[in-house]
Amino acid sequence: MGGTHMKLLHTADWHIGRTLNGYSLLDEQKYAFKQILKIAKDENVDGIVVAGDLYDRAIPSTDAITTLNEMFKELNIDNKLPIYAISGNHDGAKRLNYGRDWMEFNNFYINTLLDESFTPVETPDAQLFLLPFFDPMDARVYYQKMGMSEEDVKNIKTIGDAMSLVLKDIYQKFDPAKKHILVTHFAISPSATDIELTSETTSKVGGLETLNTSLFDKFDYVMLGHIHTRFASPSENIRYSGSPIKFNVKEAKVKSNKGLYIVDTNKKPNNDDFKEILPGTDLIVLNETWETLLDPDFYSKQPVNKDWFAITIKQFDRTKHVSTNVRAQLQEIYGTVVELDYDNIEKKNTDSDSSKNINKLSNEEVVDQFFESITGDELSKEQKSLVDNIFVELRGE
Amino acid sequence: MGGTHMKLLHTADWHIGRTLNGYSLLDEQKYAFKQILKIAKDENVDGIVVAGDLYDRAIPSTDAITTLNEMFKELNIDNKLPIYAISGNHDGAKRLNYGRDWMEFNNFYINTLLDESFTPVETPDAQLFLLPFFDPMDARVYYQKMGMSEEDVKNIKTIGDAMSLVLKDIYQKFDPAKKHILVTHFAISPSATDIELTSETTSKVGGLETLNTSLFDKFDYVMLGHIHTRFASPSENIRYSGSPIKFNVKEAKVKSNKGLYIVDTNKKPNNDDFKEILPGTDLIVLNETWETLLDPDFYSKQPVNKDWFAITIKQFDRTKHVSTNVRAQLQEIYGTVVELDYDNIEKKNTDSDSSKNINKLSNEEVVDQFFESITGDELSKEQKSLVDNIFVELRGE
Numbered sequence: 001m002g003g004t005h006m007k008l009l010h011t012a013d014w015h016i017g018r019t020l021n022g023y024s025l026l027d028e029q030k031y032a033f034k035q036i037l038k039i040a041k042d043e044n045v046d047g048i049v050v051a052g053d054l055y056d057r058a059i060p061s062t063d064a065i066t067t068l069n070e071m072f073k074e075l076n077i078d079n080k081l082p083i084y085a086i087s088g089n090h091d092g093a094k095r096l097n098y099g100r101d102w103m104e105f106n107n108f109y110i111n112t113l114l115d116e117s118f119t120p121v122e123t124p125d126a127q128l129f130l131l132p133f134f135d136p137m138d139a140r141v142y143y144q145k146m147g148m149s150e151e152d153v154k155n156i157k158t159i160g161d162a163m164s165l166v167l168k169d170i171y172q173k174f175d176p177a178k179k180h181i182l183v184t185h186f187a188i189s190p191s192a193t194d195i196e197l198t199s200e201t202t203s204k205v206g207g208l209e210t211l212n213t214s215l216f217d218k219f220d221y222v223m224l225g226h227i228h229t230r231f232a233s234p235s236e237n238i239r240y241s242g243s244p245i246k247f248n249v250k251e252a253k254v255k256s257n258k259g260l261y262i263v264d265t266n267k268k269p270n271n272d273d274f275k276e277i278l279p280g281t282d283l284i285v286l287n288e289t290w291e292t293l294l295d296p297d298f299y300s301k302q303p304v305n306k307d308w309f310a311i312t313i314k315q316f317d318r319t320k321h322v323s324t325n326v327r328a329q330l331q332e333i334y335g336t337v338v339e340l341d342y343d344n345i346e347k348k349n350t351d352s353d354s355s356k357n358i359n360k361l362s363n364e365e366v367v368d369q370f371f372e373s374i375t376g377d378e379l380s381k382e383q384k385s386l387v388d389n390i391f392v393e394l395r396g397e
Numbered sequence: 398m399g400g401t402h403m404k405l406l407h408t409a410d411w412h413i414g415r416t417l418n419g420y421s422l423l424d425e426q427k428y429a430f431k432q433i434l435k436i437a438k439d440e441n442v443d444g445i446v447v448a449g450d451l452y453d454r455a456i457p458s459t460d461a462i463t464t465l466n467e468m469f470k471e472l473n474i475d476n477k478l479p480i481y482a483i484s485g486n487h488d489g490a491k492r493l494n495y496g497r498d499w500m501e502f503n504n505f506y507i508n509t510l511l512d513e514s515f516t517p518v519e520t521p522d523a524q525l526f527l528l529p530f531f532d533p534m535d536a537r538v539y540y541q542k543m544g545m546s547e548e549d550v551k552n553i554k555t556i557g558d559a560m561s562l563v564l565k566d567i568y569q570k571f572d573p574a575k576k577h578i579l580v581t582h583f584a585i586s587p588s589a590t591d592i593e594l595t596s597e598t599t600s601k602v603g604g605l606e607t608l609n610t611s612l613f614d615k616f617d618y619v620m621l622g623h624i625h626t627r628f629a630s631p632s633e634n635i636r637y638s639g640s641p642i643k644f645n646v647k648e649a650k651v652k653s654n655k656g657l658y659i660v661d662t663n664k665k666p667n668n669d670d671f672k673e674i675l676p677g678t679d680l681i682v683l684n685e686t687w688e689t690l691l692d693p694d695f696y697s698k699q700p701v702n703k704d705w706f707a708i709t710i711k712q713f714d715r716t717k718h719v720s721t722n723v724r725a726q727l728q729e730i731y732g733t734v735v736e737l738d739y740d741n742i743e744k745k746n747t748d749s750d751s752s753k754n755i756n757k758l759s760n761e762e763v764v765d766q767f768f769e770s771i772t773g774d775e776l777s778k779e780q781k782s783l784v785d786n787i788f789v790e791l792r793g794e
Binding site: 062065068069073076091095097099101103106382386389390392394 | 456459462463465466470473476489491492494495496498500502503505698779783786787789791
């Protein structure tokens with residue numbers, strides 16, 4: 001511990017076990033982790049905050065479990081770094097709860113249930129409140145258990161209602177001699193006039209309910225997970241670290257770099273707190289004509305056979321390339337093509353080549369795409385989980 | 398620690414999360430656990446051995462996870478009792494591995510992978526080798542990793558081949574100054590002449606390959622899990638503790654009591670080592686005529702509305718009882734009837750009443766029974782797992 005101040009590494013949204021169009025991101029996640037560990041050691045931090053969505057799914061694969069366990073072990077057991085973690089909406093709160101009481105013996109704190117959030121981790125300088133993702137129903141169950149009247153319990157309707165109550169109880173635990181740090185996993189937006197205000201506690205952003213920053217103004221600092229870019233941070237002391245890696249083509253298009261924050265409880269937050277995490281294998285987005293893509297002058301300047309490519313072919317005329325195996329030809333030049341698309345309007349009808357390489361798709365994704373092609377709808381979150389678990393079983397775990 | 402000797406509580410096959418025809422056994426398992434804890438404290442043991450099959454399934458329900466976590470917490474954190482545990486064939490070895498490195502900080506040792514089995518837990522008096530369930534493929538992977546020639550790896554065909562190699566390596570770790578205790582989870586039978594010997598290491602019992610006791614003769618004591626009755630123990634120092642509770646009607650019919658062993662490393666094993674665990678709710682098996690079952694003189698002597706009943710009706714003539722709701726009438730008298738059967742030959746055709754109470758069946762079991770009634774076959778282990786996981790998901794975890 002630093003004694004009178006505290007230096008924390010803030011990361012979030014690791015989503016261990018996530019795939020991109022069937023390509024495992026585990027190696028990329030391990031590569032990012034090595035950098036997180038190196039930054040932690042170089043900066044001599046007092047602890048690592050992981051603000052939720054440790055796994056990508058409630059019932060992660062055994063590979064994901066083994067990987068996360070190894071990462072935590074390397075940080076906490078091998079390098080004696082305290083960990084302050086919470087579960088996010090992607091994690092299975094009750095599953096991830098297993099073993100947490102033993103982890104505390106080594107300064108590894110992980111909260112996954114609302115009940116656990118009201119006792120802060122006490123350091124000489126600060127109180128760390130670890131508030132996992134929860135929903136209004138969790139709050140109703142908790143407050144009913146605590147003896148709240150049925151009437152009042154029923155009035156907990158939105159996440160704003162729930163969060164107001166939870167924070168009120170957390171504020172009761174404040175030690176005025178210390179800094180107060182919150183680690184949590186929600187969508188939080190500024191309470192600004194350009195957002196459609198729906199209540200004192202929540203706003204609607206693009207139709208989705210988000211919490212207002214004003215709810216959290218008693219904290220010295222709030223470390224967030226949930227949104228994958230740090231540019232969504234609603235204020236200078238309420239920040240998203242973003243995810244350590246790019247998870248999809250949309251994120252790759254934005255061209256914003258990934259990283260983490262180093263937060264010193266004695267310093268005013270600023271842009272220098274950000275430390276970049278470099279990709280091992282980057283995701284390169286190309287939107288070019290077929291002729292350009294096949295032009296050696298163009299592709300010799302690309303990181304071919306090293307990074308991954310998401311390619312959209314502009315103005316592609318399928319009638320001129322009836323016998324061309326588009327994907328095979330591009331892969332021969334570029335290496336791994338994780339996504340292939342066409343920007344001409346009638347692509348659905350003229351495209352005889354699958355937009356994804358079916359051999360590279362996971363079984364789960366084959367089902368997803370089949371469903372989408374038949375029904376025109378995407379699988380719901382629940383349906384995806386269901387499909388995933390069928391294949392977990394079929395793989396014979 | 399006892400200093401020059403060691404007193405261990407030996408239990409196994411908890412199968413937390415198991416159900417009986419849709420009736421949860423969690424309460425019964427918790428009731429047995431309380432007795433295990435009480436015996437441990439009364440006997441002042443130096444540790445608790447749980448010899449595999451902690452859960453009933455590789456991907457247990459969140460209720461099962463929470464329950465097992467609480468049990469371990471009560472033993473190891475609240476009561477500071479060391480735990481020596483392994484995974485069995487029902488457990489998911491890689492899933493159960495999560496967090497084990499932190500548990501060791503508090504003398505909770507759990508091995509789930511073959512690789513972990515060669516380092517014993519050292520106590521002043523003994524070496525405890527915790528060897529989880531594994532299959533020949535696990536041994537092949539392990540020995541390949543250890544640099545064994547491809548030829549030799551290919552020769553690991555049976556569990557006998559694998560076990561011989563594993564034990565040879567374990568024997569290398571023996572400290573001659575100490576007692577040597579093995580905790581493992583396999584079918585082991587005496588190497589007697591009345592068993593069809595198939596090799597030096599294994600026998601066939603009822604067509605199933607089992608390991609011979611002779612393989613294990615270098616150990617002072619072997620604590621086994623896998624077979625649910627202590628009467629399957631193959632020798633006086635190689636013993637099954639049996640499961641703490643009855644899991645099915647077949648076990649209830651045998652009328653053997655359940656319990657655990659208290660093993661003192663300085664004493665010769667004997668029958669007094671057995672400590673009984675009483676059922677909270679017993680499982681009573683009745684095989685009587687309809688008239689007897691409805692006779693107050695008979696049922697007033699039964700633990701009605703307290704224990705659970707598995708009832709087979711003798712010589713039942715359905716034509717005489719066309720409008721009788723057999724199950725409802727029996728439940729009114731007896732309370733919980735977990736199984737209802739008929740011993741007349743043409744029961745399948747004359748029985749208009751379902752043999753199981755569909756309202757009490759879990760969703761999983763409804764599917765099982767539907768499948769069976771349509772195809773005449775039982776669901777395979779893989780199919781059952783698949784069905785289970787679909788419902789885990791549908792319950793919205």
